[in-house]
Amino acid sequence: MSSPMSAKPFTFICGDDDYLVSEKGKAWFAEQTKGLMDDLSKEVVDGRAGNIAEVEDALNRFTSAVQTLSLFGERKVVWLKDVNFLADSVTGRAQGTLDLVENLKSVLEELDPEAVGVCITAQPIDKRRSFYKWCQKTADFTLLAGDKNAAATCAKLIEEECAEAGVSMTRDAVQLLIGKVNGNTRLIVEETRKLCTFAVGSDEAVNEQLVNALVPNFGDADFFEAADAFFSLKLDWTLEALRRHFFTNSESRPLLGSLQSRNRLLIQLRVLLDAGAIRLGGRGISKSDLEAAAKVYGHHFGENPEKSNLNVFTQNPWYLGRLAESASRLSLKKLVDFQLAFADAFEAIIERPNEQEEVCRELAVKCLS
Structure with missing residues (x-):
């Protein structure tokens, strides 16, 4: 200054x-x-x-x-x-x-x-x-300049707003909040202030449950709680998240689309991890690893720079690091089986349009049991 x-x-x-x-x-x-x-x-x-x-x-x-x-x-x-x-x-x-x-x-x-x-x-x-x-x-x-680690910029803004309000937020809640607002700094500040207003006076830190309850998905964010729960591989959480989803939503297609989109990226990440092209560290995937992998494999995806779940190299490194934690726990075969199961679920909701919650619950049990 x-x-x-x-x-x-x-x-x-x-x-x-x-x-x-x-x-x-x-x-x-x-x-x-x-x-x-x-x-x-x-x-x-x-x-x-x-x-x-x-x-x-x-x-x-x-x-x-x-x-x-x-x-x-x-x-x-x-x-x-x-x-x-x-x-x-x-x-x-x-x-x-x-x-x-x-x-x-x-x-x-x-x-x-x-x-x-x-x-x-x-x-x-x-x-x-x-x-x-x-x-x-x-x-x-x-x-x-745009921070090489945009998530770090967002996390710092959240930390500053929480400190000013005398409220704490868990690390997982911070990551979820960044994802829900697509890393938009203006929304990060406004939604953090909203969460702090709700939590002020409480000894409890703002957690993932509160973020899911109070913060909507903005833009093309795919941070449905049910999708997070599914890829945590926890069946009980997934079934409870599905119950909450269908309490306020009757349509399952956006959720199934989110599952498919995320799974496409997980398949690409699993292949890159198996090939040794990228490594998953304590802070996720390094930007340098991703750029190096893009030079080797990027030509397979064409030249369209638009963000797409069909091209892992168009995604934010922080987001990929978050997904890679799931990819590291799943085999490539398991991920392909998931994708086939999602396609079957889409067909099932066409045949049973009035039973969409049941279809999704059956999907969860089939994949996560």
């Missing part, structure tokens, strides 16, 4: 995660405006723009803000937040935008940091552009 009298003319914060970038900018703004009495000495300019006209409007408002001094002689602080026109997008590549950004340089170069403090937060950003490279040299520059 720069000091109020930074030698650099302005602060520039960018990165891959909009929440982390925004929070860093918010912290900067709070620090810089501490003690300022006049609200007119503090200005926040929205930098979001969908076309060249909106880019021009945002930059005109920003320029006006930094050039209009405080009425009472205080140092002024201006935050240009949520800038999205520095990205590799149609608007970002437009010549009109490039010209406007070039003009922005002259405004920023002339800033007197003793008279006005300026912060720009941008996400996403095209690192190939000259403006990005210029900011690296000219500004008090911060790049919040």
Whole structure:
């Protein structure tokens, strides 16, 4: 964090995660405006723009803000937040935008940091552009790069929120929560606060059961409790989770789809483990192991970079490490038998659409007895 009298003319914060970038900018703004009495000495300019006209409007408002001094002689602080026109997008590549950004340089170069403090937060950003490279040299520059271990970033956010609320959370609950929100940092914070609100005053740590009860699955997350229970190989838990699932859901297809999707990945992981291409350590699967395996076997999966359970190399290493714990306990034959059993269950619910819970319970007993 720069000091109020930074030698650099302005602060520039960018990165891959909009929440982390925004929070860093918010912290900067709070620090810089501490003690300022006049609200007119503090200005926040929205930098979001969908076309060249909106880019021009945002930059005109920003320029006006930094050039209009405080009425009472205080140092002024201006935050240009949520800038999205520095990205590799149609608007970002437009010549009109490039010209406007070039003009922005002259405004920023002339800033007197003793008279006005300026912060720009941008996400996403095209690192190939000259403006990005210029900011690296000219500004008090911060790049919040995507963490090589995204789960570690999420776990740290959970730890910070729990510590602030005076609540603890078990390691398994932390992992489950990260999976349920697909590693989305903004949702991680909001759902952790919800869990803490529920648990505050209790001596018990937030556990997996509470996370399953209070946190829905977001996006394409497949963290059904019943799927977790099934691949733990615990029949009693699986049957109880199925009971809870069908208490609020009448449809089994999403759950069966989740089981199949996860099992596809487990089959791929089992093959890679058997081949010695990856190793399962105390912290799961290392990213370097996964990248090395991708170089050897990746061509078998085609060139589509989209996330898919048909391609193990498109998955998050943390998630794969979590699944690999199950894969290490199951033989390849057992996993193939599971996949065939899931297909049979799909056929059974077509034949018995009013008995879907019974079909799933029969599946669990067949596979886990």
